[in-house]
Amino acid sequence: MSIVVENLTKKYGEQKAVNDISFEIKTGEVVGFLGPNGAGKSTTMKIITCFMAPSSGDVRLDNVSIHSDPEAIKKKIGYLPENNPLYLDMPVVEYLRFSAEIQGVPKSKIPSRIAEMIDRCGLDREKHKNINELSKGYRQRVGLAQAMIHDPEILILDEPTTGLDPNQIVEIRKLIKDLGKEKTVILSSHILSEVEATCDRILIINRGRIAADGTSDTLRSQSQGQELLKVSIEASPEEVEKAVRSLANVEKVTPIDGKVGWFNVQSKPDASSRKEIFDLCVNNKWYLMEMTGLETRLEDVFQKLTK
Template structure:
């Protein structure tokens, strides 16, 4: 549905987006994750046709955005980082204006507005001036604006920034719901937000995509291979000896645990030894209370991928 091929955006010598390519299928919920200045907003501005690329092209449903700007913009709903609101208008006036420029058929405008107001739950403030609304409500008006043209693809740039925790949860739920029948692309610099909403994450750093995949698989893929964490009740010494005897375990290291009365070990292993560990513990009459593959948390992965790299020269 969305195809991005080798897009690069330069501002003079500065490269904001560097040779980025990906493709997003219908119905996916994709999150762009990256520190501030990683190129997320620039990428989104390019996807929506607000900015052009220095190199590369974006096609949506097979149509290059530069050749069919109007057809493509009809398919897109965009909530930029700062919601583009005319604050001197009331919510309804504003949405009516947006509906007109998005090409909503005149007859359906009032019903469409009512529908969208209901979706983002702002029906009660529809007659108020936007400038008098709270930040959370303004953000919802921004969402309503993106939805009003009934687009297939929704692009949200940092949809929850600046909101309080309750509002964040509400907006997230709303986005998840929208994801049921839209293709959603969103960006965030907050990690658990992306992993909570999206089934696919693209991590950006310094204008490049450094990782792309399911948040869980990503963490496993990038983990140090072959480590197993085992938590056993009681008898540390016996457990350690038993574990060391299991075929395929090359090293046993102690690990601090907060579980009372338990000990925890990190096993360096050769291949998947989980069944053997289980059997060994069972025959030694040791109580195994937890066993998991040592994966990096998404947080650790994020930090690893986005730190310690040099700025990409032009």
């Protein structure tokens, strides 16, 4: 099931929370919305899930528009809202039954769907408890279970791992990855490693606009540009710094704080200074202890794009 978003705009008063966004998501993709807080990630999700209407623009799921048939669209989407709101006074099983009924799961299939969700989300020991007795991690699982109860083709998860401990985060990520094999998944996050670990494709959203779109590798290489090396040379640091700086392909040399003889070396655009540094050491009879290429981190890409 593909999602097409066209020229979506949502205004809150004068402020545009989402500003003319367009993108397309193909069946089976796991897409991460990445952006600082207040960038418009949640608003975009709320529009796709038909919680609120956009000021202008359209969202279509397999050619069904949110303006023409929101009921049909809601049926195909499983949604975990931000902060995971739940009916706290309900027992887990009752809540899942309610979700299944209201999403139109046939009555004969409801018990098997509930059993499957409880099994899949690891809720077996908690299933008869009231939701308000559960810890945050288990509530999150209930939130995922209710989103998936009607076996939707699209899952939309708004910050699915906030407030979880590291073990729970790993579990939820694994669950999302599993789900991504059969479903189209959109998740939002401001944690980069999370998006990198779970998503096929990343949309960086900033101030209501799409700042970048691609896999984590393409995003990295797009902004990489210049080679960055970490070098360790055993010799007098002052001499080394001066010599390296005078090399033809080197743009910038910065000593690494607290480590004598270590430098960060940035090459000029479209040039490599690896060989030059090696030759320099050979000529001067210095020992080259280490030379590592530094990969641009997604954090840097993100910071560059969202500043």
